[in-house]
Amino acid sequence: MTTDPEDDLTVIRVDQFLPHPPAKVWRALTEPELLAQWQMPGAEDFRLEVGHRYRMTSVPRPNSRFSGVVDVRVLAYDDGRMLSVRWADADPANPVDWTITWTLEQEGRGTRLFLVHEGFDPDDPAQMTARTIMNGGWRGHVLRALGHTLERLR
Structure with a gap:
């Protein structure tokens, strides 16, 4: 019996085609002023350097115990192809430890963007709430905002 990857509650997987070349998408993922x-x-404090740490802020989400502050560390990258970062809530009372990995593949004149956001605890109701919120956020708001950034980029 095989399991559907969508049934894995520890991870979010997104597969999105972008009508822009990989080099342009890579710039939006790694140039601080574009990332922001x-x-x-x-995100404007990002540096493409393994071990680099920076902090991002957003709206707190009490129903998922999210403080609104994310501590980020660059884990790995393969120039032009893959970027992996660790996200942790700045509030030690919310013990999230997530890895977000972006992978780019050329597809025709565009880019196939794969996002893997992993590390959710299926036994923690707050993390399952966070997973639901972030799954919609990645697929909706975030990829739309990335697309708008790419459209404006020359």
């Missing part, structure tokens, strides 16, 4: 346009405030 579509992600959270604080």
Whole structure:
């Protein structure tokens, strides 16, 4: 018996085609001033350097115990192809430890963007609430904002 990847409550997987070349998408993922346009405030402190740490802010979500502050650390990257970061809530009372990995693949004249957001605890109701919110956020608001940034980018 095989399991549907969507049944894995520990992860969010997004597969999105973007009508822009991989180099342009990579710029939006890794150039601080572009990243800040579509992600959270604080992303302008990003550096493409393993071990680099920065902090982003957003709206607190008490129903998921999210403080509104994300501590981020760059875990790994393969220039032009993959970026992996760790997200942790700045509030130690919310013990989230998530890994977000972006992978780019050329597809025709565009890019197939894969996002894997992993580390959700299916036994923690607040993390399952966070997973539901973030699943919709990645697929809706965030990818739309990324698309708008790419459209404006020359």
